[in-house]
Amino acid sequence: MASMRDIKRRKSSIQSTQQITKAMKLVSTVKLQKAKNRAEQTNPYFQYMYRTVTSMLAKSGTINHPYLKKGESDKKAVVVITSNRGLAGGYNSNIVKLVTGSEDITTENAKVYAIGNKGREALERKGYEIAADGSSIMESPSYEDAAELCKQILKAYTDGEIGEIYLAYTHFKNTVSHEPKLIKLLPVEFDEDEMRGAADEKVLMNYEPNEEEALDMIIPKYVTSLFYGALVEAVASENGARMQAMDSATSNAEDMISDLTLKFNRARQGSITQELTEIIAGASAIS
Numbered sequence: 001m002a003s004m005r006d007i008k009r010r011k012s013s014i015q016s017t018q019q020i021t022k023a024m025k026l027v028s029t030v031k032l033q034k035a036k037n038r039a040e041q042t043n044p045y046f047q048y049m050y051r052t053v054t055s056m057l058a059k060s061g062t063i064n065h066p067y068l069k070k071g072e073s074d075k076k077a078v079v080v081i082t083s084n085r086g087l088a089g090g091y092n093s094n095i096v097k098l099v100t101g102s103e104d105i106t107t108e109n110a111k112v113y114a115i116g117n118k119g120r121e122a123l124e125r126k127g128y129e130i131a132a133d134g135s136s137i138m139e140s141p142s143y144e145d146a147a148e149l150c151k152q153i154l155k156a157y158t159d160g161e162i163g164e165i166y167l168a169y170t171h172f173k174n175t176v177s178h179e180p181k182l183i184k185l186l187p188v189e190f191d192e193d194e195m196r197g198a199a200d201e202k203v204l205m206n207y208e209p210n211e212e213e214a215l216d217m218i219i220p221k222y223v224t225s226l227f228y229g230a231l232v233e234a235v236a237s238e239n240g241a242r243m244q245a246m247d248s249a250t251s252n253a254e255d256m257i258s259d260l261t262l263k264f265n266r267a268r269q270g271s272i273t274q275e276l277t278e279i280i281a282g283a284s285a286i287s
Contacts, residue, residue, distance in 0.1 A: 002267075003267070004267045004271065007267060010260060011257060014260070018254065021249040022246075025247050025250060028239045028240075032240050035239050036236050038232050038236070039172045039235075042229055043232075043233065045225065046225060046229025046233075049221075049229075053219075053222045054188055060207075065215050066158050067154070067186060067219040068215070069187055070187050072160055073161060074163060075109055075110075075162045076110055076164045076165070077113060077131070077157070077164070078105055078166045079169075080095060080099060080112055080113070080114050080115065080119045080120075081234040082114075082116030083117075083138060083238045084117045088238055088241040091241035092118040092119060094170070095168055095180050096123060097180075098182050099123065099128075102182060104166075105166065107127040111129050111156075111162060113132045113153060114132070114133050115135065115149075116135055116234075117135045132152065134149060138235070145231070146225075146231060153223070154219075154223065157186060167182070167227070168181070168182045169233060169234050170237035171237070172233040172240065175243075176240065178241060183226075
């Protein structure tokens, strides 16, 4: 059995750690409220933009535009959004597993645009090419940051450096539920319902003044909106995951402190019993 001194030292160490986890939980809770409100305000636009553009393109027939056809390059740009800091449970590892577990994305064909240190470090260790590091964006993501990232990736797309664009991020459902997602942005893919609906309507989309000029404006806004929506949701998911992780850590610390308190009391009782036994034995020997 551990000595009373060892138990007391360990209990003190856990209590110090518990104070830290409590403080981190409080900070994450405050940040989560702000991020949650922002995500809930942004999400409808984010979702409608995605559905509207894919539906519009499904009804457009065959359009010969650089943004709508697969590039000659076999390389795939993967925008991976994680956090700059850990202690968020499985938040970062779930995104990394999503990317590494994809059959379409491999170390040979992927060019990772990392937004977040944790994802960049993990994928770099696994042999993925890091094309760009935009981890500073996660400190305070803005629409301007998303637009700059979009401009950089679309340029690589039109220059033939990459043939497809993917986005890996964590979708914020609610405070306790966060879903890692991997979606393909370009070339745009349509599900069966959209194609069937477009065929049933038999009405093609008309563009004015012309298709090329309209798509040159629409597609960058579409990609930028998805990037920004993903950044906002990722921030909310990160703080939600960290709040849950710190809450669990605080509860576990409380259980450990209770267990150590019980052990300390038993050790103290044993020590007192031993001292009394020695005193009685000594008194009996004298008499």
